[in-house]
Amino acid sequence: MxxxxxxxxxxxxxxxxxxxxxxxxxxxxxxxxxxxxxxxxxxxxxxxxxxxxxxxxxxxxxxxxxxxxxxxxxxxxxxxxxxxxxxxxxxxxxxxxxxxxxxxxxxxxIERPGFYSQKASSGRDMVKIGQIGGEDCLFFCYQNYCAHFANNKECYFCNLVSTSKTYNSVLKKKDIDDIGEVAKAAWSEGKVNHLLLTGGCFNNQKEVELVSKVIASIKRHTGFERVPGTILPSPAKGDHLKMYYETGIQAIGFSMEIWDEKLYSAICPGKSEQTSHRQFLQSIEVAVKLFGAGNVYGVFVMGLEPRETFLQGVEVLSGIGANVVPFVWSPNPGSKLEGHRAPSAAWYLDTTLEAADIVLKNGVPPGTENHCFRCDGNSLLHDALRLKGIE
Ligand code: SF4
Structure with missing residues (x-):
C-alpha cells in the first residue's frame, strides 16, 4: 500500500x-x-x-x-x-x-460481506435485513418509521422518509427470525465485532417488547449470552431501561442530538415534546448504573450548535460515566436543512480533540467492545481517542 x-x-x-x-x-x-x-x-x-x-x-x-x-x-x-x-x-x-x-x-x-449475496430461510435477501457499518458493525433497523414526519415535526437534519422513498432498498419491517439468521451468517464470516440496533420512532412499550424478541433471536442463532453492541431505541425511560438491560444487549444509546436546550427544541420539535433534556439526563444516569460506565452513549449531531454547548454536554455526560458519539452533520437531501453547510473541518477537528481530552480526563471506560473506530465512518471522536492511545 x-x-x-x-x-x-x-x-x-x-x-x-x-x-x-x-x-x-x-x-x-x-x-x-x-x-x-x-x-x-x-x-x-x-x-x-x-x-x-x-x-x-x-x-x-x-x-x-x-x-x-x-x-x-x-x-x-x-x-x-x-x-x-x-x-x-x-x-x-x-x-x-x-x-x-x-x-x-x-x-x-471495504470488502463486500458474503452474506450480502445470501438469502434467509424465509427466502428474503439478507442484505435487505442487516448491513455492515464500517468494517465490523452489524446494523439492523427493526422499523424504518417515525411519527414526527406526519405532523411536520421531524428533526431538521433527518431524511429518514425521503431516503426510504428514494431508494426503497431495505425491508421496512424485519422478521425476527430473519434477523437472527443474518446475525449468525455475519458473525460466522469472522469480521463482525458489534451490533447496532435501532428503529425510527416508536411507542416505548411496543419497542421494548420487539427489541426483546430481536435480541432473543440473535442470542439463539449466535449462542451469545450477552450481545456485544448497542441498542439505540426511541428515548428509553423508567422501567424500560431495566427491560432493555435484561434483553442481553451490552450497551444502550440515547439520541440527544443537541445539547443546548433551546436549540434542541428548535431543531427537534417533535422529539423534544416527548423527551426533555432533563429526562434524557435522568435516563442516562440510571442507564449507567444498570449497564455500567462506558456502556451508555449520548449520541449527537455535531455542527448544529456552538462548540461551547457541545463540549458542556461532553463534560456532563462523561462526568457521569457515559460515552459520546458525535456524528458529523451532513446537510443531506430530503432533510429540512438540505443544501446548508456544516462548520469547517478545522472546527470539527479542534472541537473533537477537546472532547477527547474531556472524555479522557473523566476516565470513562472506552466501551470499544460495543462500538469502535472501525464501526464509525461518520464520527471523529474514536479517531481522536486513538491518537491518545485508546483503541
Ligand atoms: S426522532 Fe428525529 S432523527 Fe429520529 S427518526 Fe424521527 S425525525 Fe429522524
Missing part, C-alpha cells in the same frame, strides 16, 4: 494527518470515477440505505461505497458530492484519492 503521498494543500486544509483528512472529506463530501466503482456490489461493499442517507446528493441508479479506509485504517463515510474537491479514481489496482487534482493517498473500498 502506498503511504500518504503528500500533505493536502489549499483552502480545505490542514496539515495532513488521517483525522484531519477525514474531517475534511466528511465536510466536503467526495466523488469517484466509474472505474473505481465498477466492482461495487460484487467485490466491494455498497450502500444499502438501512435508515438515513448521508450523501449530499441522491444517486438512485448508481452504486456507491458505504465507507472506505485510509492507509492507517481510519474509516471514512462516503458522502457523494459531485462538486467536492475530493475524488477517488482507479489507477492500476490502486484507488487514489486526490484533492483539487493533487494525489493525496491510496484508499481501500
Amino acid at each position: 502506498l503511504p500518504l503521498l503528500r500533505q493536502i494543500k489549499g483552502v480545505h486544509t490542514i496539515k495532513g494527518s488521517s483525522i484531519e483528512l477525514k474531517a475534511s472529506i466528511l465536510v466536503e463530501g467526495v466523488s469517484a470515477d466509474d472505474d473505481s466503482l465498477a466492482e461495487l456490489g460484487r467485490k466491494y461493499k455498497e450502500q444499502n440505505h438501512g435508515l438515513f442517507g448521508w450523501d449530499f446528493e441522491d444517486h438512485v441508479d448508481k452504486l456507491l461505497p458505504d465507507d472506505f479506509c485510509l492507509p492507517d485504517g481510519t474509516v471514512v463515510q462516503f458522502r457523494m458530492n459531485s462538486r467536492s474537491p475530493y475524488r477517488v479514481r482507479k489507477q492500476g489496482s490502486d484507488m487514489l484519492l486526490s484533492c483539487n487534482g493533487e494525489d493525496i493517498c491510496t484508499v481501500n473500498w
Whole structure:
C-alpha cells in the first residue's frame, strides 16, 4: 500500500494527518470515477440505505461505497458530492484519492460481506435485513418509521422518509427470525465485532417488547449470552431501561442530538415534546448504573450548535460515566436543512480533540467492545481517542 503521498494543500486544509483528512472529506463530501466503482456490489461493499442517507446528493441508479479506509485504517463515510474537491479514481489496482487534482493517498473500498449475496430461510435477501457499518458493525433497523414526519415535526437534519422513498432498498419491517439468521451468517464470516440496533420512532412499550424478541433471536442463532453492541431505541425511560438491560444487549444509546436546550427544541420539535433534556439526563444516569460506565452513549449531531454547548454536554455526560458519539452533520437531501453547510473541518477537528481530552480526563471506560473506530465512518471522536492511545 502506498503511504500518504503528500500533505493536502489549499483552502480545505490542514496539515495532513488521517483525522484531519477525514474531517475534511466528511465536510466536503467526495466523488469517484466509474472505474473505481465498477466492482461495487460484487467485490466491494455498497450502500444499502438501512435508515438515513448521508450523501449530499441522491444517486438512485448508481452504486456507491458505504465507507472506505485510509492507509492507517481510519474509516471514512462516503458522502457523494459531485462538486467536492475530493475524488477517488482507479489507477492500476490502486484507488487514489486526490484533492483539487493533487494525489493525496491510496484508499481501500471495504470488502463486500458474503452474506450480502445470501438469502434467509424465509427466502428474503439478507442484505435487505442487516448491513455492515464500517468494517465490523452489524446494523439492523427493526422499523424504518417515525411519527414526527406526519405532523411536520421531524428533526431538521433527518431524511429518514425521503431516503426510504428514494431508494426503497431495505425491508421496512424485519422478521425476527430473519434477523437472527443474518446475525449468525455475519458473525460466522469472522469480521463482525458489534451490533447496532435501532428503529425510527416508536411507542416505548411496543419497542421494548420487539427489541426483546430481536435480541432473543440473535442470542439463539449466535449462542451469545450477552450481545456485544448497542441498542439505540426511541428515548428509553423508567422501567424500560431495566427491560432493555435484561434483553442481553451490552450497551444502550440515547439520541440527544443537541445539547443546548433551546436549540434542541428548535431543531427537534417533535422529539423534544416527548423527551426533555432533563429526562434524557435522568435516563442516562440510571442507564449507567444498570449497564455500567462506558456502556451508555449520548449520541449527537455535531455542527448544529456552538462548540461551547457541545463540549458542556461532553463534560456532563462523561462526568457521569457515559460515552459520546458525535456524528458529523451532513446537510443531506430530503432533510429540512438540505443544501446548508456544516462548520469547517478545522472546527470539527479542534472541537473533537477537546472532547477527547474531556472524555479522557473523566476516565470513562472506552466501551470499544460495543462500538469502535472501525464501526464509525461518520464520527471523529474514536479517531481522536486513538491518537491518545485508546483503541
Ligand atoms: S426522532 Fe428525529 S432523527 Fe429520529 S427518526 Fe424521527 S425525525 Fe429522524
